[in-house]
Amino acid sequence: MGLQMLVNAILLGGLYALMGIGFSLQWGISGIINLSYGAMVMLGSYISLEIFNFFQIDPFISMIMSGAILFVIGAIIYRGLLQPFLKGGIVFTLILTYATRLIIENIILKVWSADYRTIRLSYVGSNFQFGNAYVPLIKFLAFLLAGVLVYLTYLFMMKTKTGKGIQAVALDKEGAQAVGIDVEKMYMINFAVGTALAGITGSLWATIYSFSPHLIGVIVGKVFIIAILGGLGNIWGAAAGGLLLGFAEVAGASFIGSEWQEAIGMVIMVSVLLWRPYGLMGKKFFA
Amino acid sequence: MLNKKVNIFLLFIAIALFVFLPRFLTGYWVRVLTTIFMYAVISQGMNLMSGYMGYLPFGNAMFFGIGAYVTAIGMSKGLPFVLVIPLAAMTAILFSILLGTPVLRLRGHYFAIATIGMSGALLSVVQNATEITGGAMGTTLPIIDKAPGVVYNYFYLAMLGLMVTTTLSIHFLVKSKFGFGIRSIKANEEAADSMGINTTFHKVTAWAISAFFTSIAGGLYAYWMSFIGPDEVFDVMIAVNTIVIMLIGGAGSILGPIIGAFIIELFAEVAWSAFLEYHLAVLGIMIVAIVIFVPKGVISAITDVLKRKKISVRKKVTL
Amino acid sequence: MGENNTILKIESLSKHFGALKAVDNVSFEVKRGEIVGLIGPNGAGKTTVTNLVNGAYLKTTGKVFFKGSDVTNLKPFQIARMGLTRTYQVVKPLVGMTVEENVLVGSLFGRGNRDSKMVNATRRAGEILKLVGLDKKKDFLVSDITLPDLKKMEFARVLAMEPEVVFLDEVMAGLNPTEVEEASKLVKKVRIEKELSIVYIEHIMKAVMGISDRIVVLHHGKKIVEGLPQKVVNDPAVIEAYLGKRYVKGMKEVNNEG
Secondary structure, eight states, X not given: OHHHHHHHHHHHHHHHHXXXXXXXXXXXXXXOOOTXXXXXXXXXXXXXXXXXXXXXXXXXXXXXXXXXXXXXXXXHHIIIIIGGGGGGOHHHHHHHHHHHHHHHHHHHHHHHOSSOBOOOOTTTTOEEEETTXXXXXXXXXXXXXXXXXXXXXXXXXXXXXXXHHHHHHHHOHHHHHHTTXXXXXXXXXXXXXXXXXXXXXXXXXXXXXXXXTTHHHHHHXXXXXXXXXXXXXXXXXXXXXXXXXXXXXXXXXXXXXXXXHHHHHHHHHHHHHHHOTTOTTOSOXXX | OOOHHHHHHHHHHHHHHHHHGGGGSOXXXXXXXXXXXXXXXXXXXXXXXXXXXXXXXXXXHHHHHHHHHHHHHHHHTTOXXXXXXXXXXXXXXXXXXXXHHHHTTSOHHHHHHHHHHHHHHHHHHHHHOXXXXXXXGOEEOOOOOSOHHHHHHHHHHHHHHHHHHHHHHHHHHHHSHHHXXXXXXXXXXXXXXXXXXXXXHHHHHHHHHHHHHHHHHHHHHHHHHSEEOHHHHTOHHHHHHHHHHHHHHOTTOSSHHHHHHHHHHHHHHHHHHHHGGGHHHHHHHHHHHHHHHOTTOHHHHHHHHHHHHHHHHHHHHHO | OOSTTEEEEEEEEEEEETTEEEEEEEEEEEETTOEEEEEOSTTSSHHHHHHHHTTSSOOSEEEEEETTEEOTTOOHHHHHHHTEEEOOSSOOOOTTSBHHHHHHHHHHHSSTTSOOOHHHHHHHHHHHHHHHTOGGGTTSBGGGSOXXXXXXXXXXXXXXXXXXXXXXXXXXXTOOHHHHHHHHHHHHHHHHHHTXXXXXXXXXXXXXXXXXXXXXXXXXXXXXXXXXXXXXXXXXXXXHHHHOHXXXXXXXXXXXXX
């Protein structure tokens, strides 16, 4: 039983890791607590759903499309709605991202209804053995891709010019401005990367689980925890946070019962906030 | 604002007006007004923390839920309402002190998030502690054995009384030494510290006061509805609504929450019947519109217009 | 403490930020009614010492004694209430409030155990405002007044707390020569009227010279010299700190040749 639980935890945690990074980047670097994040994840799921229904293209491939679309949406929302009101402080950004959530949620409800949807892949159900544990193939693929994407995000931030620009702005806004970096553009791209990751996570999610607008609030709750555990803006921190949450949920479900899962997550988060407000990894960015 | 005596006179007139209003309204509108008063109370609590002190308790609805559930559980054990309400209020105050003391050391961002977490955790606990709370199915309260019209009026007056009490209390609190302490925290917390203000004490006490009034509103609501469920009383939308009310009325002003509650609730009544399928999107768009057009709230917008008129009048005179 | 004339005693104060020793084993005393100049080049640690003394920063090592009591581990608000106060190099006005309200806050909360009734506190605040010359501007919002007035207001705010020791952190920064002159006069006047002890922080030698009874010089977080103004200004270590080794070497050569 132990090994199976471990496998389940890692597979779930990997997906959570990818999911949490986008939110953590938005909060830690762009300074936006994005309450519409859950809606954006779901949007990614629905985009893959439509592409699958129309073109029979696997979500593992159409996730690129989700990412691209959500990137553009994120950029537009940041530039058009959030950036002009940053000076209003946290009250404004919370309420504006919440408004965005409401609008997106309403659109999803109208177009796809509140029913749970699934994407039935032909190879669903196949799994392989790892020791005496079963590893579902789809979950494993999702996990692999999530891992690759986490690493790609890291490379983007560390090796590309834009990524380094974002880092610079995160570390020292005035300094970055002084060397000619377009600070607002960096914030915007960072935010858009966050929404893109949300969309991609949604596509991956759709390969494994069913989805509906009901999950929107639940997802926001989870990414809060992951971001705080890992320290805002910290990619590997968020990854670790995601894995940790995966463990907590799987273990919690076995030992305490699945109804208490959400409570566990919240209690963990509040405890971390009280004990180490900068996250388990402390106040660092990216590494 | 105006002369002090004029203010008191106007206040009496306004209260008298509202007390006698139900005679001229249908039961439906009496209930709408009762809801408005209730939201005004919760918003005053939110306003004290956020508008005056600069700490946004996004999860403040948890005190509404605590008030509702303590009342429900207490009455199910046979305790009378007048005894249960103080109990509910004290429970809320206890929570705010226990949770607030460690959390209010953190910066504003973290406090807001922590309260969301607490609210969510409390919701989960209530949903699962089925023996005590009735679980996700909800719980009932004793029904008052009187005609519906009488019952509506009873709760109308109770909520009105609560709203007036809350508003007056916070009004005098803000003008007191304690109020200056709170406002200094928002203005510049580090400076406040070095001026001899015990900021942690002020923050926790302010939250306790906010919890007090919010929980009583929750208790009244529970008794009024006779039936409550965890999703309903711990709903994050309560917090969102009160924040929007606070913004549109004008954060940091004493009448703001009341005016905001009127505007939002009346709009919701209209919008609900017209836009049922799109009510989420409509609310979302309305929030955006408020932020764009009246970010400082309606009261500030009106006083700004009046100030400009005063200036232009003066200009004319001097010419 | 030995002489009961010493009101503030700083003992082996240190603040390390990781490997950086912002303040390194600094000790000095302030006597009642003294003005002690605390000078040093930018980055010497003067503001850090202030933050350590008033409780804003945790101390790596060292102790602070105020009026005979150990205040090392007290919180800023407790220290302020005892009568040990400071102003800020970059002013920290209470934004959104008026000049009068800012000073009123100081009057209400400073010196915790005295009368804080609104009426009396307002009266006291009014007196202080007149003393510094801001009473005509008392209803202005702090966002609407000039920098010299902001500095005056912060000074008034601190005075309203009825302190015994005030750390004035670079009050002259940003003021033109006329304003500097005016500010110096005000500080001297207030010091006599209110029987204050002042720690006067500056990085411009000239501003400090005419006003201090004694000077303490910091450099790279350490105290390098302490003494009467004339002695300090001629001390080679001090000159080197401000102007560099080569300058001192050049001066020595000139002196030798001459």
